[in-house]
Amino acid sequence: MFKTQLLRRVAGAARPQAPRVALRTRQPLISAIRPFASSPYRRDKEPVLDDMDAATTMGSPGESGDHEGQYARTEKSIRVEYPEEDDLPPSQPVQGRGGAHLLRTLAAFSMEGRVGVVTGGARGLGLVMAQALVTSGADVALVDMNRDEAQRSAQGLIDSFKADNPGSDKVPKVTAHFCDVSSPTSVNQSLAEILKTHGKIDNLVTSAGFTENYDAISYPYDRMQKLWGVNVDGTYLYSVAVAKHLMEREAPGSIVMIGSMSGSIVNVPQPQAPYNAAKAAVRHLASSLAVEWAHAGIRVNCISPGYMLTALTKKILDDNPELQKQWTSLIPVGKMGRPEDLMGAVTFLSSDASSYVTVCEHSAW
Ligand SMILES: NC(=O)c1ccc[n+]([C@@H]2O[C@H](COP(=O)([O-])OP(=O)(O)OC[C@H]3O[C@@H](n4cnc5c(N)ncnc54)[C@H](O)[C@@H]3O)[C@@H](O)[C@H]2O)c1
Secondary structure (H helix, E strand, O other): OOHHHHHHHHHHHHOOOOOHHHHHHOOOHHHHHOOOOOOOOOOOOOOOOOHHHHHHOOOOOOOOOOOOOHHHOOOOOOOEOOOOHHHOOOOOOOOOOOOOOOOOOOHHHOOOOOEEEEEOOOOHHHHHHHHHHHHOOOEEEEEEOOHHHHHHHHHHHHHHHHHHOOOOOOOOOEEEEEOOOOOHHHHHHHHHHHHHHHOOOOEEEEOOOOOOEOOHHHOOHHHHHHHHHHHHHHHHHHHHHHHHHHHHHOOOEEEEEEOOHHHOOOOOOOOOHHHHHHHHHHHHHHHHHHHHHHHHOEEEEEEEEOOEOOHHHHHHHHHOOHHHHHHHHOOOOOOOEOHHHHHHHHHHHHOHHHOOOOOEEEEEO
16 A cells, blocks of 8 residues: 555544544644655755655656656757748648538638638648638638748638639638738738728737747847747737727627647747747737727637647757657647647637637647
């Protein structure tokens, strides 16, 4: 029998048969026999452990790899800098999956008549989520710093729609717009351009963002500022611009922010403290703005994906092949997500199907 169980039984047996209320004031027997040590152990000395600590808190030597806690720590030798544009393969819209409306579904999921903006929509998760909105009936403006790829992707979405809906008499309007979301001037310029082309905006999905890996001590300050600039400022600036437009129109709307599981957990083994903090900021920004804009009928939610296989994560895995094994070993369902796994979530949160859902973080992992 385990020692803890044994001690619990001893404590149970020693407990007098008194009413529960009286018991609460009594010191448990276990604390009377076990000294409480609060001083941290010194690195240059072996910690002195009593029998109980040794039996219950330590693994056997070698049991958890080279050193204890190995699989729960970050590894500072892993460094991944966000690649140059030319180093990333372009994304393609999803083909032949769920494009045509052949199955009955709730009308509330339809995005007919809506105009959605997707930042970072040129590729990756943004592109597939934009496709979900188009497939559900919306016109969409792709906003991205990569102008050429955004234009190719906009055309790709129209082509996919036509291929999936050969008899459709209405083809959605999908446009591409340059924007550096971390710049207020650029955000306002692109918003004006979208309004000129589409006339209005009802929905926003903020997917522009990126991650890099450096240990915190070595993280170059300018890169950290850029990371926060795109992930946090970019999300904030675009959301405020769209909310202002909605309030001026006195129209309801929905904003879906793309956070990350990294906003609520610490990923291992790659070190990425600034990214984790940035995504925690996005998560709480969603809650804060949801409360602030509820009076105007503007809903704000956050999707926090786990590891999804996009061009960006593929590049990271190509550079660090061991990572995939470690990542999947930590995912309860045992596999990374596909970008299209987010299509339903973003459609739900953007459409009237979620009209009473706001201030919510939706984890996808
Ligand atoms: N891929 C994953 O596993 C994963 C997991 C959780 C969260 N996320 C988040 O999802 C979002 C999309 O990630 P992805 O994997 O699709 O990345 P991605 O690199 O494939 O796509 C990101 C897009 O954002 C654009 N972009 C970057 N900086 C920009 C800027 N300053 N202004 C405008 N556009 C800019 C890029 O050009 C690119 O088209 C990011 O916010 C990311 O942090 C990704």
